[in-house]
Amino acid sequence: MSFLPITSDEMKQRGWDRPDFVFVTGDAYVDHPSFGVAILSRMLEDEGFRVAILAQPNWRDGEDFTRFGRPRLGFLVTAGNIDSMVAHYTAARRKRSDDAYSPGNKAGKRPDRAVITYCKCIRACYPDIPIVIGGLEASLRRFAHYDYWADTVMPSILMDSGADLLTYGMGEKQISLIAHRLAAGEDIHSMTDILGTCYLIPTRQYSPGPVKECPSLERVQQSKREYAVAARIQQDEQDAVRGKTVIQRHGGMILVQNPPMPPLNQEELDRIYELPYERMFHPSYEKEGGVPAIQEVEFSITHNRGCFGACNFCSIAFHQGRQVTCRSEASVLREAEKLTKSPRFKGYIHDVGGPTANFRHPSCKGQLERGLCKGKKCLAPKTCPQMEVDHKEYLAMLQKIRALPKVKRVFIRSGIRFDYLMEDPDETFLKQLITYHVSGQxxxxxxxxxxxxxxxxxxxxxxxxxxxxxxxxxxxxxxxxxxxxxxxxxxxxxxxxxxxxxxxxxxxxxxxxxxxxxxxxxxxxxxxxxxxxxxxxxxxxxxxxxxxxxxxxxxxxxxxxxxxxxxxxxxxxxxxxxxxxxxxxxxxxxxxxxxxxxxxxxxxxxxxxxxxxxxxxxxxxxxxxxxxxxxxxx
Missing domain, CATH: 3.30.750.200 (Transcription Regulator spoIIAA)
Structure with missing residues (x-):
């Protein structure tokens, strides 16, 4: 195993004259499956593509964006694991002095609205090259959206960035399809059929079909009521089973959001999380004190995705979706065993979780056939009577991890839904959680x-x-x-x-x-x-x-x-x-x-x-x- 190249010298050491893709990110390069860039780059590598990582490039001039030469297929762009404005500013709009996703915990390594800035830099260097944007910043800004820091409604990030395609959600299937179709010679502008993506098209070229139309950019900028209507439509169609194509007019252009991509199934999740990650930040950051974000996740395991809790202030439902999927017990155990072999392992697994640690299954069987209920929540204000609560599988997995040689303690830190837990008539999990998996708090x-x-x-x-x-x-x-x-x-x-x-x-x-x-x-x-x-x-x-x-x-x-x-x-x-x-x-x-x-x-x-x-x-x-x-x- 080795890190993917972050410099032209590292690229040449691999015998490459140029990469297929340059992956631009606002975070430092950390090759760990808690980082989206690591997952997508390792997946593309596994599928035969050459990927170079351009981490936290200097956006003040274009030199960094030509570091690897012109990539054969295109650029992939993300602000990083979190929105760049959240990374930079507090809720009081005060500038932060630290950044856990940057070397030495130092702020200022990425620009405000990083996706837009990076794309403009790329366009200045390579005007016609394919650009695909994704990650949390792009995903949550795919429609016209209220921007707290500017205190205004901004257009879709596709408009401001000038990118060709936007992938929303977790992105693995979308990026794989895009990569293989680009490699086959297809023009990126013809890729209008990929689920989980958004694109722009001139109004005169758009052929109306069975879609849900949001109030336009102009209407949501002028009317708060129209903005609220648009927000509900966008949330309601964020369902991989029943979600429809959603459009929103932006002047002479139409933003088209294809229906959501179905989440990865268990076999696909197992494959993704067992790719050959280094599970550490790139060694070049060592002299700056490393990247603090690795500390909480280095010895943590992700076993699930999605959250049917869907709190109104949380971005998970609009990004990952409400349908819960999970890895197999065997895959999780293999990862746990790998952790115990690390020379840095001290006997403590810090987390076996995800968006919500104690979700292993969909909330009910009906959602697999009909999707999650529109306009309703599974757990609020009261638990739905159709809810199926079962901790047996999760409990059995935790017990087996605890029994591994070298493992002293297994903690759960990524959040327990206590409302879901209290609906379980069997208190075995609650008792074992409190006995074995709480680190004092x-x-x-x-x-x-x-x-x-x-x-x-x-x-x-x-x-x-x-x-x-x-x-x-x-x-x-x-x-x-x-x-x-x-x-x-x-x-x-x-x-x-x-x-x-x-x-x-x-x-x-x-x-x-x-x-x-x-x-x-x-x-x-x-x-x-x-x-x-x-x-x-x-x-x-x-x-x-x-x-x-x-x-x-x-x-x-x-x-x-x-x-x-x-x-x-x-x-x-x-x-x-x-x-x-x-x-x-x-x-x-x-x-x-x-x-x-x-x-x-x-x-x-x-x-x-x-x-x-x-x-x-x-x-x-x-x-x-x-x-x-x-x-x-x-």
Whole structure:
């Protein structure tokens, strides 16, 4: 095994005069199956193509884009594993100083809107060469979309980039078809029949057929209601079984989205994840301190794809899709055995998961024949009665991984759907999860406690989380361990008023949860929540939704989640007054904050157990009261 070439010298060492494809990426080159570039490049290599990697090229001049000469078949372009604007800016639009996907964790190695910039550089060097764009940035920006950073509706990224084709979703089948057809001499502009792709065509050349038409670019730019309508159509047709061709007019051009490509089946997934990855960043980055993103995934295993949870603020449903597919147990075990042979392996497998760790099957048999239900969710606000819950296969696989020589512990860190778990009448998996697969803390995502806000998030109501937390701590206590839940919480999501934020603060106080970190809602392209943020409308009802947008209110909502911190006292006081909850200002046990100085948190003092005797973890290495915990076994 060896890394694919990233320089002309490395290419020549392989005896190539030029590559078939140059793969341009905004990330550093990490040859690991958690990186899309690694998967697609290794797949093309396996199918006989020569692929060179152009990682984080200098976009300020064109020299880097000619590093390998003119590729025989074309350029493949991605911003990397995440949207370049998310990589660069916080939810408050502040510039980030770090980038886990860059050498030395240093920001500034890629441009804003990387896909557009890279494509323009390529076009300047090779005006007529085929360019295919893909990855998360291109996938989520395939239609006219609201861009939070520019605070405007932008056209499809195909328009701005000048690329020939866009692959959306996971991309393996699309890229393989495109590569083989280019190799056979086919013009890329004739490739209008490939599922999971988008292309542009002049209006005068388009032949209408059985399609779903979104409101045009011009209409969604002028009308927020039309934008909401378009967002719903795009989400509803993101189904590999029943999804239709979707079109959207952009001036004199029409954006055509072919129906989604069916997800890889088990045999195909096994093949993809067992390609000869180096499972490490390119050695040239060693002198800069390596690439931090490898740390969480080097000894992690992906066993599934897709998520039928489909939270409204999450991009997975619009990118990977809601249909869950999984690798075979045998393939996962082979990967686990390979990990144990690495000289860097210390006995700990950090994760056996995916978008949602405990999904191994479709939510019901009906979705395989009819697709997932349009406009409905499998788990929210209540679990669908057709849901089939079964952890037996996942549990058996984890047990076999634990039994491998050299394996000390197997953790699950990529997220457990506790609502799905609580529907399983057999508690065997829950008990083994808590006994064997929690590294002191288990991250779960209730996100909020207000039913109104959770409905806008597409999440189950908080009662489910309460039941789960109760059993978690009961089982933890019964086995004599000290383990904690780390709940993910979000402030200022569409639908959240100051009163909802106060309700969440009261919930956190009652449950003894003192979060050290909380996340403001981040309006990323392509999600239903972002459509609500921009339009102030729910795309599924077209009814108005309250959206906290003013920085002052967002800061107050965030402060309420950390009501116990002295530095937030002024904002908490103002929030309580504005919410009409001055009754919570005082020194009594039911109050959140005391007036005046010194700051008092009205209960839950540091070091004091709550009446329930339970504590929730709130940050790395700390318990609910901010006290440092000793780690065992690591």
């Amino acid at each position: 288990l991250k779960v995502a209730p996100e909020h406690c207000s039913a109104a806000v959770l409905d806008k998030m597409g999440k189950p109501h908080i009662e489910t989380y309460r039941r789960f937390a109760k059993r978690f701590y009961e089982i933890t206590k019964s086995i004599g361990k000290k383990q904690y839940l780390v709940p993910y919480l979000m402030s200022s999501h569409p639908g959240s008023t100051l009163k909802d934020a106060v309700e969440l603060a009261l919930f956190l106080k009652k449950e003894g949860i003192h979060p050290e970190q909380v996340q403001d809602f981040y309006p990323t392209p392509g999600t239903i929540s972002t459509a609500m943020f921009y339009t102030g409308l729910d795309p599924y009802t077209l009814k108005e939704v309250y959206v906290p947008k003013k920085p002052e209110e967002k800061a107050m909502q965030r402060a309420l989640l950390q009501w116990f911190m002295p530095q937030h006292k002024e904002k908490v006081l103002e929030a309580l007054r504005r919410a009409g909850r001055s009754d919570l200002i005082g020194t009594g046990p039911n109050c959140l904050v005391a007036p005046g100085k010194p700051f008092q948190n009205g209960g839950g003092q540091k070091g004091k157990h709550l009446p329930s005797g339970r504590k929730h973890a709130v940050g790395k290495g700390r318990n609910a009261f901010g006290q440092t915990k000793k780690k065992k076994g690591r």
